[in-house]
Amino acid sequence: MSETRLGPFCVRTEPTQIAAYRTAIGASGDDVPAAFPICWLGQAEIRTAVEAACAGRLPLHEGQTFDYARPLEVGTEYRLSLNLHEQAHPPRLAANAEITTVAGEICLRMETLLRLVVPAALELSA
Amino acid sequence: MTNALPQAGTRLPERNVGPFSGGDLRAYAEISGDNNPLHLDAELAQSVGLAAPPVHGMLLFAAFEPILNDWRPDLRIERLSGRFTQPVPSGEAVSLSGRVMRVSGGDKPRILLRLMANGASRAPAIVGEAVLVPREAA
Numbered sequence: 001m002s003e004t005r006l007g008p009f010c011v012r013t014e015p016t017q018i019a020a021y022r023t024a025i026g027a028s029g030d031d032v033p034a035a036f037p038i039c040w041l042g043q044a045e046i047r048t049a050v051e052a053a054c055a056g057r058l059p060l061h062e063g064q065t066f067d068y069a070r071p072l073e074v075g076t077e078y079r080l081s082l083n084l085h086e087q088a089h090p091p092r093l094a095a096n097a098e099i100t101t102v103a104g105e106i107c108l109r110m111e112t113l114l115r116l117v118v119p120a121a122l123e124l125s126a
Numbered sequence: 127m128t129n130a131l132p133q134a135g136t137r138l139p140e141r142n143v144g145p146f147s148g149g150d151l152r153a154y155a156e157i158s159g160d161n162n163p164l165h166l167d168a169e170l171a172q173s174v175g176l177a178a179p180p181v182h183g184m185l186l187f188a189a190f191e192p193i194l195n196d197w198r199p200d201l202r203i204e205r206l207s208g209r210f211t212q213p214v215p216s217g218e219a220v221s222l223s224g225r226v227m228r229v230s231g232g233d234k235p236r237i238l239l240r241l242m243a244n245g246a247s248r249a250p251a252i253v254g255e256a257v258l259v260p261r262e263a264a
Contacts (some may be wrong), residue, residue, distance in 0.1 A: 008225075021158070024153060024154050024158075025185065025191065025192065028195075032217060033188060034188075034206050035206065037183060038160075038184050039157065039159055042158055042161075043159065047159060051251065058163075058164060060164070061160075061162075061182070061183045063209045063210065064207070064210075065206070065208075067207075068203065077133075107202050113145065121172070
């Protein structure tokens, strides 16, 4: 088992990205979709850190949680701190993110659970 | 004006989403940054026994939000949690459903819902839960 703390990273609720995300999930309205922050894991510097923790293994998304203390606002900058916790048996990576305002007020805790497999060992049940 | 809280046992209107094409998955990968090759590479998917690349779990999971918003626009999501239990191959429609499990009143009411996504096999692809709160209590 290992644990790595990363960040804080600068993330934004970019209006054009929010609009594209809403379209992709069939949503309308003006809010930041509750699941939108998952996109921040795809941000280059965060993705690089997660990929490094995967160490060549393929991540299979097993679970996801968003816990909001307050809603996010469109067109706003936030800070994302990441804690990567790796389990050995079976190999899993829990990416726990805490999103705060620039002033440090907590907005959201997000947990992403990834099962790590080598492609040859992939099974349908994974 | 305050709307009445939903009652335990109330079912959400069931909604079908998909089928998602390879193009849909590529578009979602670009927007979300989740370009895991398993979702995009048919050959890789077939090599692990899947008939087609599986739909991103988060694409299906996030599709619950429009259902919840359409059902009760006066409520917002405080918590959204799900386990992705079965892959759904692209080209397969998915049925999204939900049910109110518990309603707590008081100064800050909370509505707990169980969420289910079922593919063609009817086996749950996602089992999840949402907690909704009144928007004015945010």
